[in-house]
Amino acid sequence: MNKIILSTALLALTASGALAQDVIRMGTEGQYPPYNMIGDSGEVEGFEIDLGNELCERAGLTCEWVINDWDSIIPNLVSGNYDTIIAGMSITAERDEVIDFTQDYYPPTGSIYIALEDGVDLEGGVVAAQTGTIQAGYVAETGATLLEFATPDETIAAVQNGEADAVFADKDFLLPYTESGELMVVGEEVPLGGGVGMGLRESDTELKAKFDAAITSMKEDGTLNTLLDEYFGEGTGTY
Template structure:
């Protein structure tokens, strides 16, 4: 899903101490529905809020939710502003060199193009993607012109306003816009990433083990599948 490249200075911050307390600060974007968003009461909500709260309950940890803009979400984890990233972040080799990941809590899925019309030139046109994502990286390697935006909503607005021809993003994130706002999927889906996992500092091996155990139990008893269906529908890949 999302691809962030860090500087050598940020890498050096990985030497921070592991978590010793039972309160875990869960870092998320709060702007990527239905994975995570801010509800009408100003609270973090969505698929990852429910998954994260359940993980913490099973690991006997207290969760505090923190929001952070996407483009600095890894540096602020590394520097200790929060203890996890649970924000629709795909597991990639590049990220794994900087931070650690739990096992996936969302199975590998495809990315897709969406536009207001099906007569779009995907190979030579102008395509929007959220900045620092694996989708942006993919478009940059094609013949299309990439235009990056800070949030998914910004990419959608760019398509509506005619600034770009199409948006390229996680297919599941685009479904509400296709179903409710007149968008249509165009072209073929593109498999990207290795599923979505929780990001942690490499020094937090014990915390990783606790969350991995929680995810394993949620897969085993069907809780994770139930949440996947609740937020993404019956057609979603399940464990």
């Protein structure tokens, strides 16, 4: 993330305002279920797609979806390739130095390790994580050997083929991989981040205000809690 900060700080000065455009482009990854993924139809879908479409409707905006790889998702926002990031991105102080965030639309949650067997060495072994995530930063501080991959699916494959002892990621992403019994949760859950929010260029204050107001309205009428419970299980929505 430090490299991202250095490479994008100057670009932020030249990014144009999103509201001057007819269409607001919503940047997402499309590889992080159930937050966002490519469905059988070839179109992007998931919790954040349903959420984003509802937010756009409430904000009176016309929005379209743009797929972008995670490792360049912040630089491409700052350089103007799209106008928002809505991609399971945790709000952190480091990211906030480069971009701005709306209020959170998913409360702070935990991250977990999964592995092929119990008893793996999480502090001295090899742990896979997706590049540029708060989980990768955490693993780097634990003493474990960090093995970074561009996509979340590659981190799972690294454990399955014996390249890594465990994978560390957001709980909601990893838990479905334990349902078959091949992989299991190991170690303790780790609380990370300040919730998930929508990323915007720091210059787009009017756009941020529109989305903040829309998120607030969804919290107040219970719609956001209903959507959270639908995708992540009953009781997830706590707003």
